Structure formats: structure tokens, C-alpha cells
Amino acid sequence: MPPITDNGNLKDVINNYIQKNKVMVFSKTTCPFCTKVKDLLKSMNVQYEVLELDKADNGSELQNTLQQLSGQRTVPNVYINSKHLGGCDDTMKAHKEGRLSEMLNSQYDYDMIVIGGGSGGLAASKEAANLGKRVAVFDYVQPSPIGTTWGLGGTCVNVGCIPKKLMHQAALLGHGLEDSKKFGWEVPEKVNHNWDSMKNAIQDHIGSLNWGYRVQLREKKVEYHNAYAKFVDNHTVKAVNRKGTEITKTAETFVLAMGERPRYPDIPGAKEYGITSDDLFSLPYCPGKTLCVGASYVSLECGGFLQGIGLDVTIMVRSILLRGFDQQMAEKIGDYMKTHGVKFVRPCVPTKIEKLEDGTPGKYRVTGKFTDTGKEYSEIYNTIIFAIGRDPCTSTIGLDKIGLKLNKSGFVPVNEQEQTNVPNVYAIGDICEDKPELTPVAIQAGRLLAKRLYSDSKDLCDYVNVATTVFTPIEYGAIGYSEEDAIAKFGEENIEVYHTNFWPLEWTVAHREENVCYAKLVCLLPEKERVVGFHVIGPNAGEMTQGYAVAMKRGATKADFDITIGIHPTCSETFTTMEVTKRGGGDIDQAGC
Template sequence: MFDAVASMAALCGQCRLWRRAAAAAQLHSGVRCLSAKFDYDLLVIGGGSGGLACSKEAALSGKKVAVLDFVEPSPKGTSWGLGGTCVNVGCIPKKLMHHAALLGGAMKDAQKFGWLVPGQFTHDWSTMSEAVQNYIRSLNWGHRVQLNDKNVKFLNHKGTFKDEHSVRAVSKSGKETVLTAENIVIATGGRPKYPSDVPGAAEYGLSSDDLFWLKETPGKTLVVGASYVALECAGFLTGIGLDVSVMVRSIPLRGFDQQMAHLVTDYMESNGTKFLWKCVPTKVERMPKGQLETTWRHLESGQEGKAHFDTVLWAVGRAPETKALNLEKIGVEVNDKTGKVIVAANDATSVPHIYAIGDVAEGRPELTPSAIKAGKLLARRLFNSSTELMNYDNVPTTVFTPLEYGCIGLSEEEAVRRHGEENIEVFHAFYKPLEFTVSERDSSQCYIKVVCFRNSEQKILGLHFNGPNAGEVTQGFSLGIQCGATYSHLMSTVGIHPTCAEEITKLHITKRSGLDATVTGC
């Protein structure tokens, strides 16, 4: 037996570990040995959710895998550990701070439910931020442990393409290493944009990259932008008691259903967030006492406005991290307008053996779960003979504003654009969550609509939900819609009483009818 193992080890001279060669001989696992040409079977550039998922899935197939991840500090010098945007400066800290704001609202409600809340209660930013940041650091460490456990080589290096199979990796100290791989995945994600035409924007302003790592409260804050990042941040900052204004150039939540988006901002306004509509910033200056004087212009009237803030938060979009990769040298095609990597349905770029997944890829939703799934499926196609492609239809998402907004499928506008208004039926309802009754909360913006084909089958094209726990509600319904649910399926579903989600199963009034869509009882 020893001779057989030794012979196999000799044949696999490029394998660096004797143990791998021995295992291949004994178990006939079919895991091939590396060619002499490459250091790795797979090299992933980017340690975010998609890149980590892809690398770990490849390692499960017995492949030799490495991950490069290096965080360039923000203009303000903020940096963080392994895990990408979601873990460090996105989904995780955002949801935790959103929850902190919801707890403040719950304390107000509690008094109506008989809880004796003594005196005034106030929020302490430093306590919250320390707890959130400590949790994030634990996730950073957890990701490193997982990579190590799966024999994935992690390098805290910045990667730049040298050729189609080689990447120059540079450490923080400047030490350079060249790594070669048969397959390379670009998963570098994106970073917040700063307006280049606003003096003082980058010098004095912050982005979401900085907000979640602040040690002290941002104080009176101006949020510039109306993306989900902008509204989510403005929402939880207002919720913990800060004075917050949002400057909106055009429309809120571009790409989302606009009726739902305006209900979200209506709710925010009714709960204390101020909005500067149809305005653009023109200048940011630091005053002698430290505040930031921000000047803006109203797009319709042309009038100028000016106010002082402690913090100006830019949330005007994100740019893909592609410029430093040297993609033009190796011929990877990039969209000149967006800067994103152009990919095929199988995530392949214009260069064989190079792929791109997640936020950096053109036409992909900028959502963590879709990047994770895409990464896993790519690894299975590369190393497990799978042919399954990522399905980007009906991917659910939720905007974690004070009144959450969850959606699946097409907006009403998009359904009409694709199929014509005469072929679309919209069932809708305004409802009041039971939790809002005793506490006497305003439920004017709690609203549901289901967008369907108008034909006899009435297949559901989109579902939109504004209300508490929208993510939890939408997740369940997304399975049905992914399976081709129709309006009749919805009507044959028994709701759970008393819940907000059950109101979806009771929708019976169409927009076309013009009838009052306010829910009045069971």
C-alpha cells in the first residue's frame, strides 16, 4: 500500500502536501492535483460575502483556494476587518442601529401598555457604537477562523492583475507577492461616492463607511441623498433622538415602487425627519466653532438655502472597486459609465477563467444574499460539474426605514411599462397593525399592494409591504412568488390572526375599482 501511495505522490509532484497525494491514492476522490503552472485552483479578490462564500464552497470540493482582501481607508481614515461591506459598514451595523431606534419607540409605546417608565430616557451613542463594533470585530475574527478551518489561504493584501492568471498582491507594509491561479474571481464590491463638484464634500463630510464606526454621536446631521442607505441612516438617527434633515435631488428610493417610497418618506416626516426636496448641495465649509455650514440650491426656484450641521453624511450612490485592479491591461471588459465588470449569465467576464460576482458585476442586484448564492453556484459550476445558474428574478429585499418596506418582483410602474396598464391588476389595502392601536400610533402609511396580470390566471408579478417586520413578512411570501403564485393561490391561503402578514391574504379591492381600500375589520 505504501508503494502505491508513494507512486501517486511522485506523479503528483506539484502538490505541496504529501497528505493530499496520499488521500487521493487511498480514497480515489477524483480531486485533481494542481498543474505546475498555478499556485491555486481558485483565487478570489475580495473578502466580502460573495467572495467568502465562493472560496469556502470551492474549498469543500478539495480545491486549493486563496482570498485577498484589503480595505483602503475612507477619506476620513476609517478602516475595518474581513467580511466586506455587509458585515462592517452595511447590513449588520445598519440593522442593529435600526433596532436601537425601534427600541426607543417601543419604550414610548410601553407606557400606553402599562409600563411605568420613570423620568426621561435618552440614548447614549458611545454605548451603542461600542457594542455594535465589538460584535462586528467578532464576525471579522469568525470569518478568518472559518477560512482557516476550510484550508483557504487568507492574505490581507491588495490585489492587482499582472496577467490573465497572475495577481500582484501587496501587503500594508508594501511587501509584494505574485500569486497564480487557474481561475480568478473578482468580488471587490463597491464604496460610497463623494460629489466631485461640491467644495468641501470629501474634506468635511462622512459616508456610511464612517458613520458606523464613529465613537461619538454625529449630532445634528444632514443626509444628502435618497437611496435606501440615505433613508435607513436618516431613519435610525432620528429614532435615537438626533436632529436629522435629508436632502433629496429628485425622487426617493430610485428603482423601487414610487408609491411605496413616498409612503416611507411620509412616515419619516411624520416622525421628525426633515426633508429638503428638489435641492442640491453647492458647498460645505467648517465654521470657527466646528459646525459645518452647508449651502444648497433649490432646483425649481433657484433659491439658495444655508444651515449649520455637526455632520454631513453623503449617501449619493456607490462606485464599484475596479479602478485599481488593472483590468484594462488584461482585457476584462468594463461598463464605461458604471465602472462595473460586464458578465455573462454564468458570471464569466470577457477573459477566460476570470469571473465577477456581487456588487462589482454589471446588472446584478447589490444585495448580500444574492452575492452569497451566486458565489456558491459559481464554485459548484467550476469544480462540481454543476450547470445551475443564479436566478435573479423575484429576489426579495427590505428597506429598514422606521416603517420598513419589503418587496418582491416588479414595481407597479415597471409592470405597467413591460405589460401595459390594461393588462395589470393591482390589489391593495391600507391597514392598521394591532400593535399601533393601544399606543395610538399613526398607521396612515401602513399599506400593501400586490401587482398581478389581469388575465384569468392572475399570476403575481410583485408584492409590496409597508409595515412592521417587513423583512420577516416578505421573506415567506417570496417563496410562493418564486414558485409562480397567482392571486387565487393568495386568496386560498389562510392568514395567521392577528398579524400584519394576514392582511396580504385578504386583499380584495383593486385600484381600478376606485373603492376605499382601508381595512375595516375581519
């Protein structure tokens, strides 16, 4: 092979060798380990291509580029079916374990291709790679209508859980500054918040996470393709990257993990002048006076932390708050947010958005309609955030070409094994029909799926009693049934609800409101008051809820809660001392610890 003298894009040069040759060995003529690998391949009658780096004019630069691509600079550097196998020791180990022959004789480029680089897809791919399988991840973020895009890691890391909770923390710190005065801290009367400082720090953290995921995939020898994949047939995808370059890859098994994207209303000006949570966390300017459209947890969380950092916030609600959650708790959250300055417009829907003035932020007139009276609503805002729901990313990747069934909303029906109606195609995470749309659920499902496929595991993902928390200004933790769902399923006569208000000790000296924090247990009477619903509103609700999720997984009863000694003085101990029931009545207000 002639030496390479073109000092252009060396990544493209190396990738060209890798993509065009089933077995590619980057070698040096003087390296005994390289000779050992080449002799092994010859003894197996394997055809391979070799690039002798010591014969190339820019061999050192090529080695540096190999390190960027695979994490390995030393030779031999072996690729099979475009997947990095490793060096001499890796190749010999694969030969001894029988994996080398399996890779060479496979009719597919990979054992598994994962479409989607979010939490679930990454978990499945890394677990499969740990089990010795050839794995690739295809991940590509379609820009939002205003052009926002992001790196590897999916919604949670980039535009969901992580930046959301960090901005929630910024708001809590602001509230804490007010509290601190009562505890002796001499805080200036006027303390300003800087949006850019917060946003940049959070984006820096997210960038480090993006890089970390890239490194993890490389270390586990998972091939990462930043390209948009579409099915050609049920074993083949064709993918296009940002440069328009096409690649075609095959796999025995596919895992769909594309997640969801925010929905826009079909009204004039929505996509031209509105944003969603995809855009908010990296917004290059302070949002100013903001309208959050929707009553989802995304809307309430975003509205909550924006108000908490000092902005004028209004939430436009079509009907109920937090559909799918316990409605008593939802209304308590709404009441708390109103008390703390968030304005609610309900029941109302937007009908159009008009730009009045350019700027960062600009000015926009929002026109809406009250659904109960039919009267018109009109107000001027700097930023309009739509949080009216999310749609699964299933419509444009060629699922129709392989006959994969979707429900009418585009979600993927799967069996208990996460298998679709196409036997070699599985789905995990938010795109699955009737499954909790939560990051830890996707991670668990992905890990367990890979173990079932490539080891002796029989473990299934348990979707029952999954704990979750809504990070509104007053946090809401929940496990299991809402009160209304428990009554609908088991009958009102079979349900006992224990409840109480509580006053966190930390709030007493600060003179925060009494009796806005609230806890309740929904119990099933015929089963010795087994707890089927856990609900709490108060500070650190997420940290509190997680531990009780273990108890509910084990079938804890109200008696189990009662016999447990609480930690004093904490909010969580409330659940060990609850006596008042809704059926029996009684005072639930608390005036001290």
C-alpha cells in the first residue's frame, strides 16, 4: 500500500479504511505484536487490509488520529466490521474466547444497533458491550424550530432533568437568601440574579457530561455515529450525518430509544415566536416576562424556577394541573405557586402570537380564549414557553418499512420483554406505550434488556410503584396510585387515606407558611392496609420519596410505617406518625415539631 502523504482530514482518511474493509489492521513492519496478529489472521485464512504506519510519511499524525477515534494509539490497532477490536492482547483474547470467529463470520456489522443516545440507549449499549457484543449507537438531534441542538446524552442530560433541577436549585438558593436573614446572616436588601452566569455554568456542566458519555462509549468499544438513522429493512439502517455523508450498517438486533420532543400548538406564530424546554436552558438572554403555556410538570417546574429567580411569570392552563397525578396534590402546588407570585390564567388556551418588537428578549402579544366564557385574553410577554405535551420520535425513521406497529399517538406497543411486533426490534424509554416516561425507568429497561439478550438473565423491568418527583417550588414526591385512581380501581369502600399537614423545622425560624406541606398514604383495607399510594409536598420531597419506594416494592403496610421509628427532626418522620384519616376526620394542622 502506498504511503499516505495527504495531510488533509486524517479522520476521513482513517474512517475510509475502516468503512471499506471488513478487517482493517493499522500496523508497523517492525512491531512483533503486529506480526503476531497478522500471522493469526493468515492462519485463519482471513483477508485483511493493513496500513503500515512506519511506511507512511505522516504515520505519527495518523497514530494521533487513531487515538482520537478509538482511544488507542499503539499498534496493532484492529477493526472488524468497522468496530474497534483493540490491540494484540484484545485480538488474542477474542480468538481464545471464540468471539473473533463470531465477528469474522457474522453476516451483520453489529450484534446490536441502538437508535437514540439518551439515558436508555446508552445504558443498553454499554451493557451489551460489557457482555462482549459488537454495538453501535446512532444519535442525531434535529434542531428545534429556533435552531437549538445539543450533544450526546438525550433529553434528561441536555434539556431535561439535569438543567431543570439545577435551575430549580438556583431558585431555592434565592429563597434561602431571604431565610438566612432570620438566621443572622446580614444579606443586602437587594440581591440580583445573573441569568448568563447561571446558564453558562449549567451548560459547562452539561458539556462535561456529553464528553464523558463519548469517552465511556469509546472505552467500552461502542461505535458512536452522530448520524440520523432510518430503516431500510429490519436488519439494515442508512444514516446521514451533518455533512450529508451516508453510511449503511446492519445488525442482528435493534433497540429503539429515540425519546420524545415537545409539541407545539397549531396556532399562528407558535413556532416562529415561541420556545420549549428544548430551548430554555441554553437561552442566550434572560427570558424576562414569561408565559408558560400548559399545566404539565414541565410547565409548572419551568414557571416555578423562573419566578424564583425574580421573573414575572404567568401560567396558562387549559383545564387541570398535572394531569395523571393526584389532583389534590396538584391543586396544593398551584395554590402555593400563586401565593408566591406566579399568576395563573385558567381555563384558557392561546389562539395566536404576534411579534411587536425585536430584541433579546423581544416583545410578543399573546391572544387567547377562555374556554368557559369564550372571552378573549390578551397580554404582552417577552418569552412564551410551550409545555403542552411531548410526541414520540417514531414517525420519520422508516418504521413503516419494517412493518413495526405504532398506536394512534405514535407510541410503540411492546411486550414484557420490551419486544415489538418485529421480533428483532425492541423499544425502551419514553417511546413505549403505557410506560412511565422517566429517565431511571429507561436506564433500568435498557440494562435488563441487554442482559436478557446476551446473558442468562431473566429479569424484567418492574414498572410498578415507580417513584417520581415534580420539582416545583414546593416539591412533590409520589409513588403508586393517586387517590382518585386507587378509588377507581379498588372501590372507595376499600380505600383508607391517612393524611396530615406538617411544618418543616427549617421553616419555623424563617417564618414560612404553616400547613402548606402535606403528606398522605393511600391504603388498601382488604390487604391489611397495604400502602398503594404515597404522596408528599414539601422541601426535599425527592430525597424523601426514594427510600419509601423500597418499602412499597416490598409490600409495606400502614402498620410497617407505624412501627418504624422516625428520624427527628425531619419531614420524613411524618410518615411514621400519621393517625388521622379522611374517612374518620380530624384536625391535620401542625403548629410545631
